[in-house]
Amino acid sequence: xxxxxxxxxxxxxxxxxxxxxxxxxxxxxxxxxxxxxxxxxxxxxxxxxxxxxxxxxxxxxxxxxxxxxxxxxxxxxxxxxxxxxxxxxxxxxxxxxxxxxxxxxxxxxxxxxxxxxxxxxxxxxxxxxxxxxxxxxxxxxxxxxxxxxxxxxxxxxxxxxxxxxxxxxxxxxxxxxxxxxxxxxxxxxxxxxxxxxxxxxxxxxxxxxxxxxxxxxxxxxxxxxxxxxxxxxxxxxxxxxxxxxxxxxxxxxxxxxxxxxxxxxxxxxxxxxxxxxxxxxxxxxxxxxxxxxxxxxxxxxxxxxxxxxx
Amino acid sequence: xxxxxxxxxxxxxxxxxxxxxxxxxxxxxxxxxxxxxxxxxxxxxxxxxxxxxxxxxxxxxxxxxxxxxxxxxxxxxxxxxxxxxxxxxxxxxxxxxxxxxxxxxxxxxxxxxxxxxxxxxxxxxxxxxxxxxxxxxxxxxxxxxxxxxxxxxxxxxxxxxxxxxxxxxxxxxxxxxxxxxxxxxxxxxxxxxxxxxxxxxxxxxxxxxxxxxxxxxxxxxxxxxxxxxxxxxxxxxxxxxxxxxxxxxxxxxxxxxxxxxxxxxx
Numbered sequence: 001x002x003x004x005x006x007x008x009x010x011x012x013x014x015x016x017x018x019x020x021x022x023x024x025x026x027x028x029x030x031x032x033x034x035x036x037x038x039x040x041x042x043x044x045x046x047x048x049x050x051x052x053x054x055x056x057x058x059x060x061x062x063x064x065x066x067x068x069x070x071x072x073x074x075x076x077x078x079x080x081x082x083x084x085x086x087x088x089x090x091x092x093x094x095x096x097x098x099x100x101x102x103x104x105x106x107x108x109x110x111x112x113x114x115x116x117x118x119x120x121x122x123x124x125x126x127x128x129x130x131x132x133x134x135x136x137x138x139x140x141x142x143x144x145x146x147x148x149x150x151x152x153x154x155x156x157x158x159x160x161x162x163x164x165x166x167x168x169x170x171x172x173x174x175x176x177x178x179x180x181x182x183x184x185x186x187x188x189x190x191x192x193x194x195x196x197x198x199x200x201x202x203x204x205x206x207x208x209x210x211x212x213x214x215x216x217x218x219x220x221x222x223x224x225x226x227x228x229x230x231x232x233x234x235x236x237x238x239x240x241x242x243x244x245x246x247x248x249x250x251x252x253x254x255x256x257x258x259x260x261x262x263x264x265x266x267x268x269x270x271x272x273x274x275x276x277x278x279x280x281x282x283x284x285x286x287x288x289x290x291x292x293x294x295x296x297x298x299x300x301x302x303x304x305x306x307x308x309x310x
Numbered sequence: 311x312x313x314x315x316x317x318x319x320x321x322x323x324x325x326x327x328x329x330x331x332x333x334x335x336x337x338x339x340x341x342x343x344x345x346x347x348x349x350x351x352x353x354x355x356x357x358x359x360x361x362x363x364x365x366x367x368x369x370x371x372x373x374x375x376x377x378x379x380x381x382x383x384x385x386x387x388x389x390x391x392x393x394x395x396x397x398x399x400x401x402x403x404x405x406x407x408x409x410x411x412x413x414x415x416x417x418x419x420x421x422x423x424x425x426x427x428x429x430x431x432x433x434x435x436x437x438x439x440x441x442x443x444x445x446x447x448x449x450x451x452x453x454x455x456x457x458x459x460x461x462x463x464x465x466x467x468x469x470x471x472x473x474x475x476x477x478x479x480x481x482x483x484x485x486x487x488x489x490x491x492x493x494x495x496x497x498x499x500x501x502x503x504x505x506x507x508x509x510x511x512x513x514x515x516x517x518x519x520x521x522x523x524x525x526x527x528x529x530x531x532x533x534x535x536x537x538x539x540x541x542x543x544x545x546x547x548x549x550x551x552x553x554x555x556x557x558x559x560x561x562x563x564x565x566x567x568x569x570x571x572x573x574x575x576x
Contacts, residue, residue: 015419140557
């Protein structure tokens with residue numbers, strides 16, 4: 001158990017280091033100079049700018065400095081928005097993105113589980129067909145198509161909800177739905193296949209033979225066993241929500257972190273792209289690790305098997 | 311299976327129209343007709359025109375060529391690297407396998423879309439960059455599937471028999487193991503195609519993918535979103551096409567996987 005977790009943790013650290021190092025050197029391999037544009041900048045100013053951003057030092061010194069900054073949680077400055085650091089953008093944008101993400105997750109997880117369980121109980125029936133049709137469509141409609149469709153129907157045609165921007169709760173409804181669609185579909189499909197497998201187990205047959213109603217068996221005996229693997233989807237689901245937020249925030253003009261990522265890409269704000277990439281990657285990798293940890297702690301079967309494996 | 315039949319028919323039509331679609335209209339995908347901009351669908355322009363008066367019908371099928379090409383090429387490259395990596399790891403076993411799978415674990419933890427974004431930012435946009443970025447970490451999943459397949463297959467007696475008569479490892483992997491592992495690999499590959507198509511559209515939507523005047527579905531969707539209030543057909547046609555394509559590949563992949571998975575045949 002401990003050795004399994006140690007192994008996972010060391011993989012996490014190595015991956016993080018790979019991302020940081022890879023991002024750093026790729027960003028510094030880009031030809032061109034961030035300060036040379038249309039305006040002619042005097043030599044002395046340029047030199048002091050280089051000194052300010054540490055660009056006059058050898059690459060490996062810059063790298064070590066960057067690593068040192070990262071260990072203190074400093075993600076570096078922005079070049080386009082001078083005088084502001086990546087940390088400030090994260091402090092501003094992350095709460096919005098997190099709220100949206102959490103709302104989407106609290107819609108997608110129960111929704112997906114419900115849909116999947118329902119489909120598994122009524123396996124082969126029209127309910128199953130319908131639930132799986134919804135889930136296949138959910139996986140196949142790209143989130144930016146879905147969000148523009150939602151905007152078109154609910155805001156432009158029916159005038160029920162605001163088209164875009166950030167404000168009260170009503171502003172979050174459409175983005176949340178758009179963000180939740182893919183994870184809901186994903187969770188529903190996986191829950192269904194787990195449930196189908198669990199419902200074929202002997203203990204379910206025993207419960208049926210005892211005369212318990214199918215619905216109760218499915219919830220009390222089936223779902224409990226089918227739900228544990230759902231935990232493992234939380235990793236990929238977090239990734240889906242996070243990358244989905246790039247598009248959703250762009251389409252709904254929400255000033256979250258995804259929007260800043262797009263701004264920095266379009267403005268070629270390299271230090272900011274680097275900082276945000278590292279932030280997003282670390283966030284995702286650490287969440288994956290935590291999910292794995294919780295899963296290992298919760299499921300005794302896995303705990304024992306992993307022990308043998310480690 | 312009606313779903314798989316629907317998927318195959320749609321895909322066949324899509325491929326066919328991607329091939330001949332641009333020939334059906336007298337316009338090229340970049341012909342500009344400023345006096346006819348934003349024309350709704352009509353007999354002259356079947357899918358209407360965009361803000362520069364370019365024929366949407368031609369552009370849609372050009373986009374289909376790009377999307378299908380990227381989807382299939384990326385999935386094929388992923389499959390080849392993944393197959394090689396997975397089968398070598400599984401066949402070699404021991405320390406080699408351990409090391410190869412740890413490399414997979416490390417790469418797998420790195421978020422896919424962020425890698426893709428980063429590489430396209432650095433290398434500039436273009437089909438080669440997109441393909442490179444997508445296949446850089448995209449093969450991991452395939453390697454894992456392939457490895458677990460080979461691990462099961464290599465227990466079989468015919469592998470021992472082949473080894474006993476002196477067949478080389480390469481021959482055993484390529485002639486005996488991989489052909490038997492192809493089913494799940496093909497199913498996984500079919501399911502990779504819609505992801506690749508989506509990724510291209512995502513990148514083009516962010517302005518990192520295919521550049522104007524080339525018409526990819528992502529570019530057209532991006533234009534269409536800003537124009538949907540007054541010219542909804544500019545969003546509708548690319549949205550419908552990309553959804554239909556992804557849906558068909560997903561349906562086909564699911565059908566293949568289900569029919570190959572013995573556990574689901576009970």
